[in-house]
Amino acid sequence: MPPRRSTKQSSGLTQPTLSFQTRRPTRGSAKSAAKKAASPPVARRTSSSVSSAEPVTPAEAVVDLTSNKEPERPDLHPNSKQWDGLYKAAKQEMGGLPPIHAGPEVTKVHHILRVFDLTSKYGPCAGMTRLERWNRAKKWGLNPPEGIKDILETKQGEDDVSFRDPVSRDWV
Numbered sequence: 001m002p003p004r005r006s007t008k009q010s011s012g013l014t015q016p017t018l019s020f021q022t023r024r025p026t027r028g029s030a031k032s033a034a035k036k037a038a039s040p041p042v043a044r045r046t047s048s049s050v051s052s053a054e055p056v057t058p059a060e061a062v063v064d065l066t067s068n069k070e071p072e073r074p075d076l077h078p079n080s081k082q083w084d085g086l087y088k089a090a091k092q093e094m095g096g097l098p099p100i101h102a103g104p105e106v107t108k109v110h111h112i113l114r115v116f117d118l119t120s121k122y123g124p125c126a127g128m129t130r131l132e133r134w135n136r137a138k139k140w141g142l143n144p145p146e147g148i149k150d151i152l153e154t155k156q157g158e159d160d161v162s163f164r165d166p167v168s169r170d171w172v
Helices: 027-038 081-093 108-118 130-139 146-152 155-159
Strands: none
Touching: 081 108, 081 146, 108 130, 108 146, 130 146, 146 155
């Protein structure tokens, strides 16, 4: 049996009626949209010496992509004394113990990055590169070490998988 409707209104609260009707465009706006679609876009000059209202000819519209080269990334020297401070902090983080599974190919930088990967205070590292994790930690105000970013922005830090990806890349 359906509930009965009460004839008295309770406390003056009523729910507004919802309207799902769409507004139809007026005829004037359809004409202006057709005019915009019919006229071709005109490129504008961005030079400060020329007014920005003048159209650009196709010859001037060619962009020189060679002038926008990336700056040279520095080389990474994994056993450099530059990383001694970070290496000392990484060893201290690990309780002064030598790195486990450290073979001859494991450098100071590999150990520093491994400690960064296994430190949970910078957030999870699954599914992202070390640099992406560093940037996310910086954005969230977790204060990751600047030296880690210096390592990751070198040629080897961006190109070599052993520097770029976290140690958990093979586990996930």
